[in-house]
Amino acid sequence: MDFSWMAWTLPTALFFIAIFAMLIGMGVWEYYSPGGSPRVGILRIETTRGDRLFISLLGAAYIHIAWLGLTELSLWWALALSIVYAIGVFKFV
Amino acid sequence: MNKTWNNKAWFMILPAMLMVMISAVIPLMTVVNYSVQDTFGNNEFFWNGTEWFREVLESDRFWGALVRNFAFSFTILLIEIPLGVFIALHMPRKGIGVSFCLVLMALPLLIPWNVVGTIFQLLCRTDIGLVGYAIASLGIPYSYAADPKDAWITVVVMDVWHWSSLVVLLAYAGLVSIPDAYYQAARIDGASRWSVFRYIQLPKMKRVLIIAFLLRFMDSFMIYTEPFVVTGGGPGTSTTFLSIDLVKRAIGQFDLGPAAAMSIIYFLIILLVSWVFYTVMTSNDETA
Numbered sequence: 001m002d003f004s005w006m007a008w009t010l011p012t013a014l015f016f017i018a019i020f021a022m023l024i025g026m027g028v029w030e031y032y033s034p035g036g037s038p039r040v041g042i043l044r045i046e047t048t049r050g051d052r053l054f055i056s057l058l059g060a061a062y063i064h065i066a067w068l069g070l071t072e073l074s075l076w077w078a079l080a081l082s083i084v085y086a087i088g089v090f091k092f093v
Numbered sequence: 094m095n096k097t098w099n100n101k102a103w104f105m106i107l108p109a110m111l112m113v114m115i116s117a118v119i120p121l122m123t124v125v126n127y128s129v130q131d132t133f134g135n136n137e138f139f140w141n142g143t144e145w146f147r148e149v150l151e152s153d154r155f156w157g158a159l160v161r162n163f164a165f166s167f168t169i170l171l172i173e174i175p176l177g178v179f180i181a182l183h184m185p186r187k188g189i190g191v192s193f194c195l196v197l198m199a200l201p202l203l204i205p206w207n208v209v210g211t212i213f214q215l216l217c218r219t220d221i222g223l224v225g226y227a228i229a230s231l232g233i234p235y236s237y238a239a240d241p242k243d244a245w246i247t248v249v250v251m252d253v254w255h256w257s258s259l260v261v262l263l264a265y266a267g268l269v270s271i272p273d274a275y276y277q278a279a280r281i282d283g284a285s286r287w288s289v290f291r292y293i294q295l296p297k298m299k300r301v302l303i304i305a306f307l308l309r310f311m312d313s314f315m316i317y318t319e320p321f322v323v324t325g326g327g328p329g330t331s332t333t334f335l336s337i338d339l340v341k342r343a344i345g346q347f348d349l350g351p352a353a354a355m356s357i358i359y360f361l362i363i364l365l366v367s368w369v370f371y372t373v374m375t376s377n378d379e380t381a
Binding site: 004005006007008011012015027044058061065068069 | 136143368372
């Protein structure tokens with residue numbers, strides 16, 4: 001099957017592999033620990049670990065967009081900030 | 094309450110996931126690929142990094158379309174949700190009138206977007222259109238093609254006409270699902286009409302109204318065909334919403350890279366706003 005029309009590049013392929021790996025990882029986690037460990041964190045809303053991943057990924061996207069719009073610095077800093085943000089979300093949200 | 098968790102049930106959603114994969118995820122991945130490259134046709138692409146994102150974020154054209162889009166969505170939500178609830182409350186619950194009202198309400202939803210646009214384009218023309226001619230006859234200056242205010246009113250009225258029915262049908266579905274016992278209890282307590290609405294009907298309609306709210310927000314935020322047919326995004330850029338601007342960039346100018354970057358930002362905005370709406374509107378249920 002020819003997927004050249006999708007105009008793949010190595011960075012975008014790695015990006016999607018990372019996203020799919022995360023989803024598979026969450027699936028495996030859910031299999032061994034079902035229920036999603038719901039809890040109410042600092043946002044005062046009940047979140048499962050799937051919700052926390054969603055909030056982390058959405059927040060990371062916004063951090064990268066804001067970084068691009070506001071600074072000229074390397075995007076690796078935005079990635080580092082996103083990882084810190086995701087850890088915070090999984091710990092406190 | 095203890096629940097029985099059966100992970101095998103997740104396999105049941107595999108066919109649906111496959112469909113979403115084909116119809117949404119693969120196109121989205123393609124858009125992401127386009128957003129970091131440049132092309133001059135012939136399926137040849139050149140790496141451009143994040144430059145298209147910077148270009149879009151720095152363009153007044155994008156921010157203008159975004160503000161107009163939010164203004165449009167909030168305007169129609171402010172009109173359609175209360176209007177839909179109001180009409181649903183006054184629809185009959187029994188007898189032949191039910192079928193008649195339901196069919197009447199469903200009719201606008203059956204008309205394709207471009208046809209609705211064409212109807213309003215003709216209807217609002219001051220030379221041959223019934224509405225446009227009537228307004229002009231009253232001595233009110235009206236031209237959706239020349240005056241931004243008139244163009245906005247026309248587009249908003251068109252959307253309200255086309256989509257309020259959806260809110261009506263959803264609200265009506267919520268209302269008919271309320272058991273009579275609630276109304277009997279309210280009558281015994283001597284509750285006023287307002288109290289019945291505030292403490293029985295509105296809470297019971299909450300879930301369907303959340304769906305109506307989200308559907309109308311997402312749909313209005315993606316609106317393209319109707320304003321494009323009526324105003325073409327004008328006069329000037331006064332009714333150029335994000336999707337119209339996007340199509341102009343992608344197809345009119347063949348700027349696939351910036352259009353793809355804009356699509357991703359657009360997608361993220363819809364995702365965030367929908368998630369915030371949904372979370373806020375359902376948070377009371379979870380904490381109750």
